[in-house]
Amino acid sequence: MASKLTLIIVLYNNEANEVISLVKSVLAGTKIEVIIVNNGWVKNGSLLSRETQITNYIINRENMGFAKACNIGANIAKTRYLLFLNPDLVVEKKNFKNVLNFMNFMNKNSDFAAAGCKIINSDSSLQHSCGKYPTIPNIMLDRLPVINKLVKTELIRQNRFYLTEQEPDWICGAFMLARRDVFLKLGGFDEKYFMYGEDVDFCYRAKKAGYKIKYFPEAEIVHYDMGKSKARKRNKAINMRKGFTIFFRKYKSPFYCFIWETILKIEAFFRPELRQN
Numbered sequence: 001m002a003s004k005l006t007l008i009i010v011l012y013n014n015e016a017n018e019v020i021s022l023v024k025s026v027l028a029g030t031k032i033e034v035i036i037v038n039n040g041w042v043k044n045g046s047l048l049s050r051e052t053q054i055t056n057y058i059i060n061r062e063n064m065g066f067a068k069a070c071n072i073g074a075n076i077a078k079t080r081y082l083l084f085l086n087p088d089l090v091v092e093k094k095n096f097k098n099v100l101n102f103m104n105f106m107n108k109n110s111d112f113a114a115a116g117c118k119i120i121n122s123d124s125s126l127q128h129s130c131g132k133y134p135t136i137p138n139i140m141l142d143r144l145p146v147i148n149k150l151v152k153t154e155l156i157r158q159n160r161f162y163l164t165e166q167e168p169d170w171i172c173g174a175f176m177l178a179r180r181d182v183f184l185k186l187g188g189f190d191e192k193y194f195m196y197g198e199d200v201d202f203c204y205r206a207k208k209a210g211y212k213i214k215y216f217p218e219a220e221i222v223h224y225d226m227g228k229s230k231a232r233k234r235n236k237a238i239n240m241r242k243g244f245t246i247f248f249r250k251y252k253s254p255f256y257c258f259i260w261e262t263i264l265k266i267e268a269f270f271r272p273e274l275r276q277n
Helices: 016-027 047-051 066-076 093-108 136-142 159-163 180-185 198-208 230-251 254-270
Strands: 005-011 033-038 056-059 081-085 112-121 175-179 212-223
Touching: 005 016, 005 066, 005 093, 016 093, 033 066, 056 066, 066 081, 066 180, 066 198, 081 093, 081 180, 093 112, 093 175, 093 212, 112 180, 112 198, 136 254, 175 180, 198 212, 198 230, 230 254
Parallel strands: 005 033, 005 081, 033 056, 112 212
Antiparallel strands: 081 175, 112 175
């Protein structure tokens, strides 16, 4: 079963050792195709090919963004399934075995395009690993400061939402298992998204094409993304807002987009650090 799977890992300013640990923990004696796409400098990068069983190691001359780098990996993969992994994950062996069970489920249910699992931060708090499509109300309640401290969204901010096996609108691209044929047929991730939002967009297009998305809470991985520097947190906040803007421009009315972009301008007035170029 594992031979039907390709790991696709996109790097940008990562430590080689954290990538080596991730790959080794996932492989653990199995034969899996591993494709690493390097979008930027990697500390001790020469260790990657020496210490891991990498099938393909692609070095881009510039940072092409997460979506485009994933598409490069998907287009050269040869297996039935793709597993997109962020490099700053910790995946225990028992949880990776659950991924093989996800593949069994998808083999028996060809109408599912992708599957994901529970993602937690290093402090054991839950990340947004699945959910409903973004709307202005739920973004304001759930993502923007001040408001989200006063009002809790109905389910998204409640831990039990992530404890239930379900068919959400989207799953997180930090750990996404996808059918390669469906992924390529739908054009992969939309490369208009530099980073953040491409996962929601792919799931939206998959569901519009008649496929389903699955979320399995029994597998749990740790994502260290939330522990980065203030500069990276700022860049993440800006890119997430850019992602929402692209999504709304693709699927919502011009008036809806006008409201959203007006909200961003008001927010940027009070939070200059979030001004977009």
